[in-house]
Amino acid sequence: MPHVVTGNCNGCRFTDCVLTCPVACFHGDDQRMYIDPIACVDCAACVPACPVQAISESADLSKDELMWVEINAEKSSGTPVIRTKQTPLAGAEERRAALGF
Template sequence: MTHVVAQPCDGCRYTDCVVVCPVECFYEGEKMLYIHPEECIDCEACVPECPVEAIFHEDNLPEEWKDYLQLNAEKSETCEVITEKKTPLAED
């Protein structure tokens, strides 16, 4: 099981979640973050840290955002890992 970054992160890319992740499973894309599904340990530490409520357990992912499960898996393979807080796109 894994957590998934969904549509509310697109264009915001807040990074509050990455600093609390104990396994460094977040990856930085151009417009949003992604969670590597095989690295996520389901600790849920990231969920309350997301100011736009974009992180969901895969079982609770809203139907309209189901495609984000596959997108996170694909993008986390090609993007760079992120472990430090950065200025979000919403504030650039």
């Protein structure tokens, strides 16, 4: 099962994850990142790279989080691939602190 970007990414868009991805499966819009489930090779290299713990194995999601599987699949198909680290969104550091990281 591929990994997915969950709600912790909302409003942050830290892109540390893209630097560890061997297959460029990360896509992004103006609010967050998404993982293309077809391109993801399930290597998990991105999991420890995320400073807000927003990336999870899809099989490990709770029932309340399962929506992220569909959201990542849908949104990744219509957003550009992000291959390089980008500047986090304004307020990302405050969001990270609010999340407790």
